Amino acid sequence: MVSTVKDPVLAVMSLSGGNDGLNTIIPYNNPHYRDYRQSLGIPEDQIIPITDQLGFHPALAPLKKYWDEGHLAIIQGIGYPNGSLSHFRSMDIWATCEPDELGLTGWLGSVIQDVDPNGENVLTGVNFGRGLPRSLAKEGVAVASVGDLGSYGLLTEIGAEAQRTEALDLFGRMYSPAIGQGAVDDYIRRTGIEALKGADILTTAPGMYKSEVEYASGAIGGYLRDMAQVHNAEFGTRVLFTTAPYNIFDTHANQAVGHANLLQDVAVNVDSFMTDIRQLGKSDNVTLFFYSEFGRRAMDNGSGTDHGTGGVAFVLGDHVKGGLYGEYPSLEPNKLEDGGNLQHNVDFRSVYTTLLDQWMGLDAKAIVGGNFEPVPFL
Amino acid sequence: MPDQEIALMAHLLRRAGYGASRDEIEARVAQGYDSVVKELLNPGDDPGIEEDLMYRAYPSYFDKAAIETGQTEWVYRMINNKYQLKEKMSLFWHTILCAGDNKVDNARTTAIQIDKFRDYGMGNFKEMLMMLSTDPAMLYYLDNIESHKTAVNENYGRELLELFSIGVGMDNEFNYTEDDVKACARAFTGWNLAPTIPVFPYGRTPFEFRFDPADHDYGEKTFLGETGNWDGGDIVNIICKQPATARFVARKLYDFFVADEPPVPSWRLSEPRDMAAIKALEKAYFDSGYEITAMLTVLFNSNFFKDEAVRFAKVKSPADVVIGTMRMVGDHLEPKPGLFFVAMEPKYMGLDLMNPPTVEGWHMGREWINSGSLIDRINFASSMLGNTELPGVRSIIDRLMALGDAPSSEQFLNGCLDLLGPMDLAQETRSQLTDHLDAGGALKHGNESEQSEFSRRAGETLQMIATTSEFQFG
Numbered sequence: 001m002v003s004t005v006k007d008p009v010l011a012v013m014s015l016s017g018g019n020d021g022l023n024t025i026i027p028y029n030n031p032h033y034r035d036y037r038q039s040l041g042i043p044e045d046q047i048i049p050i051t052d053q054l055g056f057h058p059a060l061a062p063l064k065k066y067w068d069e070g071h072l073a074i075i076q077g078i079g080y081p082n083g084s085l086s087h088f089r090s091m092d093i094w095a096t097c098e099p100d101e102l103g104l105t106g107w108l109g110s111v112i113q114d115v116d117p118n119g120e121n122v123l124t125g126v127n128f129g130r131g132l133p134r135s136l137a138k139e140g141v142a143v144a145s146v147g148d149l150g151s152y153g154l155l156t157e158i159g160a161e162a163q164r165t166e167a168l169d170l171f172g173r174m175y176s177p178a179i180g181q182g183a184v185d186d187y188i189r190r191t192g193i194e195a196l197k198g199a200d201i202l203t204t205a206p207g208m209y210k211s212e213v214e215y216a217s218g219a220i221g222g223y224l225r226d227m228a229q230v231h232n233a234e235f236g237t238r239v240l241f242t243t244a245p246y247n248i249f250d251t252h253a254n255q256a257v258g259h260a261n262l263l264q265d266v267a268v269n270v271d272s273f274m275t276d277i278r279q280l281g282k283s284d285n286v287t288l289f290f291y292s293e294f295g296r297r298a299m300d301n302g303s304g305t306d307h308g309t310g311g312v313a314f315v316l317g318d319h320v321k322g323g324l325y326g327e328y329p330s331l332e333p334n335k336l337e338d339g340g341n342l343q344h345n346v347d348f349r350s351v352y353t354t355l356l357d358q359w360m361g362l363d364a365k366a367i368v369g370g371n372f373e374p375v376p377f378l
Numbered sequence: 379m380p381d382q383e384i385a386l387m388a389h390l391l392r393r394a395g396y397g398a399s400r401d402e403i404e405a406r407v408a409q410g411y412d413s414v415v416k417e418l419l420n421p422g423d424d425p426g427i428e429e430d431l432m433y434r435a436y437p438s439y440f441d442k443a444a445i446e447t448g449q450t451e452w453v454y455r456m457i458n459n460k461y462q463l464k465e466k467m468s469l470f471w472h473t474i475l476c477a478g479d480n481k482v483d484n485a486r487t488t489a490i491q492i493d494k495f496r497d498y499g500m501g502n503f504k505e506m507l508m509m510l511s512t513d514p515a516m517l518y519y520l521d522n523i524e525s526h527k528t529a530v531n532e533n534y535g536r537e538l539l540e541l542f543s544i545g546v547g548m549d550n551e552f553n554y555t556e557d558d559v560k561a562c563a564r565a566f567t568g569w570n571l572a573p574t575i576p577v578f579p580y581g582r583t584p585f586e587f588r589f590d591p592a593d594h595d596y597g598e599k600t601f602l603g604e605t606g607n608w609d610g611g612d613i614v615n616i617i618c619k620q621p622a623t624a625r626f627v628a629r630k631l632y633d634f635f636v637a638d639e640p641p642v643p644s645w646r647l648s649e650p651r652d653m654a655a656i657k658a659l660e661k662a663y664f665d666s667g668y669e670i671t672a673m674l675t676v677l678f679n680s681n682f683f684k685d686e687a688v689r690f691a692k693v694k695s696p697a698d699v700v701i702g703t704m705r706m707v708g709d710h711l712e713p714k715p716g717l718f719f720v721a722m723e724p725k726y727m728g729l730d731l732m733n734p735p736t737v738e739g740w741h742m743g744r745e746w747i748n749s750g751s752l753i754d755r756i757n758f759a760s761s762m763l764g765n766t767e768l769p770g771v772r773s774i775i776d777r778l779m780a781l782g783d784a785p786s787s788e789q790f791l792n793g794c795l796d797l798l799g800p801m802d803l804a805q806e807t808r809s810q811l812t813d814h815l816d817a818g819g820a821l822k823h824g825n826e827s828e829q830s831e832f833s834r835r836a837g838e839t840l841q842m843i844a845t846t847s848e849f850q851f852g
Contacts, residue, residue: 016736086540088643088738101647122749132748145750147726154753155845157761167838171845174810181804181847184693184744188752188847195749247736248480252521252533301531303524 002358003319003378009231010360011240011273011288012108013224014133015266016091017249019292020259020305021312022342025074025328028055032298032331036340040255040300054328059263062271063316070322073315073377075351077329079344083294083309083337087247090293095134097349097368107352108239109138110367111360115238122194123201125239126230128223136241142190144198149206149226153199172196205233213276216268219245224273232280238360249292255304266290274316287317287359287378291348298331298340309337310344313351315377319359325375350375383407385800387414389689392852393635394418394678395462396701399708399770400777400797415678419671421461421500427454435713441486443582445479446718448489449731453721455496456701457710463674467499468492469697470634473742475510475542476734477519484515487585488732491515503627503668507543507614514571514585520737527567527595535563537737538613540642544622547646553622554602561599566610568594618668621660625650628659631673637688638743655682690801693746694852696727699755702852703844706798707762708770726754747850756845763798764841766833774798775836779829784822787815794839803848811842 023040027033028047047055050067066072080099084090096103112125119142127136127145136143146152155171158164175192209229215221223242230237244266251259270288277283295311310329329335329342337343354374356364365371387407391398395418398406406414432454433440439451452468459465472495479488491513498506510516517523517534525531536559540546544553572588599608602616617623626642629650633639636655640648650656658680659673666672677683694702700723704710710717724731728751729740740746747755765771774797778785781793791811795801803811815821815835823832843849 086536086643087736088641092643127748127750132745143748145748147750147754152750152753154756155760156757157764167842167845170810170814170842174807174842174846185847185851187744188693188747188850191747191749191752192756192845192847195753198749199753245480245735250481252531253524301524301529302526304521304531306532 002361005285005319005359007236007238007285008359008361009238009240009286010108010111010355011227011231011286012135013220013241013266013270013288013290014091014094014135014243015249015262015290015292016087016243016245017247017251017292018087018090018294018296018307019249019262019311020251020255021076021292021295021310022298022305023255023259024057024060024263025050025076025312026055026057027053027328027331029053030331032333036299036331038300039302040259040305051324054324057260057263059260060267062267063314066271066274066316067322071316071318071320072322073320073375074324075313075315075346075375075377076324076326077310077342077345078291078313078326078348078351079294079310080347080349081344083341083344085294085307085309087250087293087307092134094291094293094348095137097352104134104137105139106133106135106137107367108135108241109141109143111356111362112136112141112143112239113138114362114367115360121236122198123230123235123237125241126202126227126237128226128240128242129219129245133241133243136239142194142198144194144202146202146226146230148222149202149229153203154196168196201235202230205229205235208233209280211276211280213272213279215272216265218265220265221269221272224269225276228273228276228280231277231286232282234282251296251304252301252306253304255300258304270316278318283318287315287320287355289313289315289351289355291351295342298336298342308341310342313348315351315355319378321377323377325377346375347372354378381800383411385686385689386411386684388799389684390414390418390678391462392698392702393683393692395466396456396698397705397852399706399773401773412679415675418461418463418678419500419675421464425455426459426461426464432713436717442489443485445485445488445732446722448479448485448492449725450718450721451489452492452731453701453724454710454713454717456697457704458712464496464500467670468496469695470630471495471499471506472731473634473734473739474630475506475516476737476739477513477515478733478737479515480733482515482518484518484582484585485732486582487515487518490584492732500671500674501669503623503663503670504614504618506670507538507617508611510542511538511566511569511610511614512587514587517569517571517587518585522566523570525563525567525569527593530560530563530567530595532559532563535559535566538562538566539617541738543617543626544620545626545642545645548622548625550647552646553620558601561601561608562613564595564597564599565601565608565613568592569610624660624663625656627663627670627673628656631659631670631677632656633742635674635677636683638692641738641741643738652682655680690799690848690851692852693743693850694755695740695742695746696724696729696751696755697731698852699727699759699850700724703759703762706770707765707768708773709762709768723754723758727751727758752850755850759844759849760841763844764837766837771837771840774840775833778836779823779832783824784820787812787821790815790821790836791839794836794843798840798843798849801848803843803846807846807848811839814842815839 049055116124291313296305296308326346349368350372353364520534522534
């Protein structure tokens with residue numbers, strides 16, 4: 001059903017690099033699992049069972065309570081037809097919903113534009129991290145990109161307040177006219193004005209935030225804490241985005257230790273984020289979606305796993321109907337796609353459709369490029 | 379000195395290096411464009427900096443325990459290497475042949491790769507690919523060390539084709555198939571590292587390449603239509619003779635030195651911006667037997683490079699912003715404390731040296747700019763150019779004083795723009811700055827207190843120019 005929550009917020013985290021779905025939600029009773037994962041199989045006594053067939057990787061323990069309370073949806077076998085095994089291509093496909101052509105418009109860029117068609121609020125969409133991820137890119141759409149909320153601002157080196165005010169005033173005048181010196185120049189000017197406005201507002205967020213919740217050190221923890229602060233400040237931000245940087249889920253090698261650390265970093269910090277916004281009394285209008293651009297090869301390579309197709313994604317929030325969605329991809333050898341990949345059975349655009357139609361109250365069809373059956377997790 | 383020649387020389391030194399002070403630009407104009415290009419294209423074999431001096435001042439650079447040390451040393455070299463094109467080519471290759479210390483986790487090994495880009499960067503592309511295929515940081519980063527005769531890991535084999543040499547496609551066609559990827563990966567099985575030395579108790583030691591014949595797949599492979607018992611060297615040979623490889627290198631050089639091209643994954647469907655220029659570079663690639671310097675010779679002597687339309691039409695990379703500003707203000711031209719903080723700036727602007735976001739590298743051009751990175755770029759450049767203690771800024775102010783006593787705001791602003799570029803501003807932006815200058819009264823520098831005020835206002839004007847959108851282009 002369509003949500004009636006006022007000003008719903010969509011928080012999205014990309015686990016870039018291709019998370020190993022098979023070792024995230026583990027089919028521990030399936031004998032093929034042990035065959036395929038001779039080096040990387042998780043010992044059965046460490047797996048946290050959620051059904052008689054499936055269990056969490058032990059590092060996901062902090063998320064178990066959300067499963068138990070019924071607010072964690074797990075999308076099994078998520079992907080898209082003819083999955084690309086290239087990170088960049090696949091990330092771009094998830095970002096743009098364009099599996100065949102090269103798209104430049106990000107789905108969340110379209111969301112920001114639909115929510116705020118006249119660009120009245122420069123903080124409708126905020127990215128946590130450096131650079132602008134393609135998911136948020138859209139011509140004419142402003143997105144603030146916050147690497148570190150604590151030290152955000154323009155001309156901060158000018159110590160004297162009066163002098164800085166004067167300089168910022170002059171800056172604003174120099175950047176304001178749209179003078180048609182070319183598309184890139186216009187873009188920079190627009191970005192400058194938006195940065196100026198956004199920075200003025202964003203720098204007030206930490207002062208409004210009182211919280212005892214701790215986040216694990218590292219990039220993901222920092223981004224999710226900044227995300228909680230900006231959400232708490234009620235600037236009208238409706239799209240929050242972050243990326244686990246450096247493609248770190250690309251576990252071709254030494255996966256046993258590396259993957260556990262990555263999942264733990266995600267689980268601990270997602271738990272901190274949810275706990276934080278709940279304690280702040282601001283969790284009611286947030287849904288958090290986290291995903292990876294593909295899963296990994298069913299059979300391990302002795303030390304890690306190569307790029308695969310069907311993967312797993314999660315949706316978490318107070319209005320989310322927890323449970324398993326889609327079907328766990330078959331591990332039968334004759335059901336694996338070429339090279340030994342898990343087949344997808346839920347198109348990621350179906351999940352987007354649910355999030356857009358039923359959570360954000362937007363017309364998903366135009367954004368995801370067609371009719372995709374929603375997944376009923378709301 | 380003719381303005382045209384100054385403008386062209388400044389363009390050359392910004393693109394084929396990290397810019398120069400006005401004094402150097404004028405000396406180079408006197409030397410002549412062709413002679414300067416020749417000098418840039420023929421660097422010496424020496425390091426181009428006084429390494430003894432650097433290592434004495436910064437002993438940690440010698441044995442880099444942390445990646446930040448490697449980044450700082452690289453920034454020192456970028457600022458000070460007298461062979462500026464050679465230095466810039468190391469960044470060029472790093473943005474394409476991407477390995478990241480976030481995974482390699484061995485700063486010395488990662489930094490040695492950059493040293494090799496500096497050494498091989500203007501040489502033969504085949505030798506570059508052979509170096510890359512035996513480079514420990516790359517073999518580790520793209521998991522070739524986990525690619526075995528019996529269990530092939532495709533990561534390096536795939537990216538070698540997709541991102542390092544051929545590219546997915548050109549002229550609407552695909553350049554290779556998934557079978558080519560598999561054959562390529564098989565040919566590099568056994569290209570591995572020697573057993574690594576434990577970190578404790580002496581710290582990390584650089585990884586070393588070792589070929590393991592027992593782990594190499596000697597079987598027959600068909601790669602890009604050629605069948606044989608190929609090993610990695612054969613694959614590199616076949617790659618280098620592909621028209622798509624010439625296109626790839628040509629387009630990358632054009633993108634980096636002349637004008638922005640879209641990212642590689644779209645090259646199958648998107649035509650080069652200037653096909654004639656690309657064809658000229660492709661011809662130099664084949665005529666010379668894959669020599670990069672031959673391609674650069676064509677490029678820097680071409681009209682498509684000298685064209686006024688391409689000047690200030692590229693968004694500066696974070697390295698151009700940071701290093702270009704340092705060379706302009708004349709700071710850190712010799713070892714001194716504080717370089718670390720300068721060296722972290724490119725990272726804040728989105729260019730984390732030796733830590734590319736993915737193996738695809740950085741999306742460049744306008745994608746360098748977003749509200750976060752723009753704030754960092756403006757804050758950095760304006761704080762440096764507004765610091766009237768720095769020798770380069772001091773020298774600009776001295777030249778401004780030489781314009782005569784009490785120049786008009788227009789003359790004063792023109793002087794600033796000339797000395798920072800020469801660059802120009804949109805008329806509306808100019809008016810904002812001249813209005814601001816006019817509001818501050820006459821620009822006199824007769825007595826000591828007037829000179830001090832003149833310097834302050836010069837610093838303020840340079841600082842505000844550094845915040846403009848025009849300053850983001852180089």
